[in-house]
Amino acid sequence: VLSVRQAPLREVAPSDELLVERIRGGSDDAFRQLYFRYARYIAGVVVRMMGDDVELEDVVQDTFVRAAERIDTLRSPAHVRPWLVTIAVRYARERLGRRRRRGLLRQEASHHFPTMSDPRERARADDLYAALDQLPEKYRIPWFLARVEGEKLEDVAIACGISLATVKRRILEAQTRLDRRLEVRS
Amino acid sequence: VSDDLRRLAMGVPVPWDELRERRVLGKVEAELASRRVARKRRPWIIAGAAVLAAAVAVLAVLVVDPASTPVDDAIAIADAPATSPVVAIPDESALTLPDGSQAQMHTGARVDVDVQTDELVRLVQYAGVVRYEVTPNRERRFVVHADDVQVRVIGTVFTVALDEHVVRVAVERGKVEVAESDRVVQLGAGDALEIDRAESIDEPIVLEDPVVELEPAKPVASARELEERADAARVAGRSGEAASALTELVKRYPKDPRAYSAYFTLGKVERSRGRHTAAAMAFTACHQRAPAGPLAEDARAEAAVAWLTAGQTDRAAAAAQAYLDRYASGAHRARMQRILDKAR
Numbered sequence: 064v065l066s067v068r069q070a071p072l073r074e075v076a077p078s079d080e081l082l083v084e085r086i087r088g089g090s091d092d093a094f095r096q097l098y099f100r101y102a103r104y105i106a107g108v109v110v111r112m113m114g115d116d117v118e119l120e121d122v123v124q125d126t127f128v129r130a131a132e133r134i135d136t137l138r139s140p141a142h143v144r145p146w147l148v149t150i151a152v153r154y155a156r157e158r159l160g161r162r163r164r165r166g167l168l169r170q171e172a173s174h175h176f177p178t179m180s181d182p183r184e185r186a187r188a189d190d191l192y193a194a195l196d197q198l199p200e201k202y203r204i205p206w207f208l209a210r211v212e213g214e215k216l217e218d219v220a221i222a223c224g225i226s227l228a229t230v231k232r233r234i235l236e237a238q239t240r241l242d243r244r245l246e247v248r249s
Numbered sequence: 250v251s252d253d254l255r256r257l258a259m260g261v262p263v264p265w266d267e268l269r270e271r272r273v274l275g276k277v278e279a280e281l282a283s284r285r286v287a288r289k290r291r292p293w294i295i296a297g298a299a300v301l302a303a304a305v306a307v308l309a310v311l312v313v314d315p316a317s318t319p320v321d322d323a324i325a326i327a328d329a330p331a332t333s334p335v336v337a338i339p340d341e342s343a344l345t346l347p348d349g350s351q352a353q354m355h356t357g358a359r360v361d362v363d364v365q366t367d368e369l370v371r372l373v374q375y376a377g378v379v380r381y382e383v384t385p386n387r388e389r390r391f392v393v394h395a396d397d398v399q400v401r402v403i404g405t406v407f408t409v410a411l412d413e414h415v416v417r418v419a420v421e422r423g424k425v426e427v428a429e430s431d432r433v434v435q436l437g438a439g440d441a442l443e444i445d446r447a448e449s450i451d452e453p454i455v456l457e458d459p460v461v462e463l464e465p466a467k468p469v470a471s472a473r474e475l476e477e478r479a480d481a482a483r484v485a486g487r488s489g490e491a492a493s494a495l496t497e498l499v500k501r502y503p504k505d506p507r508a509y510s511a512y513f514t515l516g517k518v519e520r521s522r523g524r525h526t527a528a529a530m531a532f533t534a535c536h537q538r539a540p541a542g543p544l545a546e547d548a549r550a551e552a553a554v555a556w557l558t559a560g561q562t563d564r565a566a567a568a569a570q571a572y573l574d575r576y577a578s579g580a581h582r583a584r585m586q587r588i589l590d591k592a593r
Contacts, residue, residue, distance in 0.1 A: 098274055106265040116264045120273050127277045188257050211258045
């Protein structure tokens, strides 16, 4: 006698692929689900990249507006997260570029960027961000995406618009410079 | 070393909370909606340049077969016939929608298309006199917004006129239901309604005095400083201090963009310390300030909930109904429907 045991039904969050498919079909609810799934993550990427939250909301907003309008161009719906990161990085870089031209980099950071509760950790984090501030963007952003955000190197290359080999070189260079600066500070 | 740096970098808290998340989502959706409208917008919809400056405190709902409701004595029904100047409009500028509906605009009138889909046509009338002749279509909602005035149409002919002092609604065919809060007036064919805007039936929002007094002899804080003070107080759990800072912000800087979200935050803060009437007033002020703003939908819903918690069932029901009228498929529709069910 054959018996079939059915697994209990349970509610499963829709996959990224399914959400993308629904968004392409015009579902506003699916878009909101995607937003609530990744907005905090994207905000983290942006705030760590930019060093403050002065333009955080603008970048997250631009990112999801762009994503909604260009969702049909996403080739692999399973990769929607790195795709969002790519868009966010582009907007963050644009704004960093504008700031640099105006000499405003991290001008208001101290007012907005929250600190950690442990004073020792806070001092080390401050050192790290101070060292990162001195790194040119072309080194800092690939390093952040790969070493902090844990993005795959291929995705970092796409996000930064550079080759995989260049990504590797820049991350290595960023790490060397960071280690040197942090060593001096300690 | 790399893992340690990663831990350090990731250890810095991301300044992203529920309010920010919802605020940005609202902005994203508003931006997408405005881009959709811009793509569909036609060149004939703008006439004149006047902009309605103050909010109009009346909700006009046009229905084919409205339920019978009590007549409010605060609204005077004018005996102007349908052929009064309110309705007689020179055909200076007529616009025709794809379904055959028409809007004839008097000089100085300004109308904008907000949404135009198979399910919904939403026009925003900023000023002047416009006569609408709407082709009946039960599959598609037809709504005219004039700041806080909302005219919902199934199929009829009517006119909305706005000037500095009065709002006039005149009906040629069909029936009109003009409502505000829990008070309603019905108009039939040939009736006209004139409401003095100075004697608005919408009660002004007066924020309750904060429980915690502000420290005396301090220099006047900027809007930004007040916002930061409120944020810090909220994080530290000092809700009274947060309420004081937010109240000062909205009173001292009513035109500052921060005042809009400050009203919403104030509503949350007041709710958290059990001052539900104050919370309802703050949420109401938020959506009244920008009826199409990113927080408007949430603010309307929160106001309804706060009124109910405060024991003001009638106000809660009116707020819930207003929400459902405006956001028929909104995220809070189930909650609003429950409030209405409770109120019955």
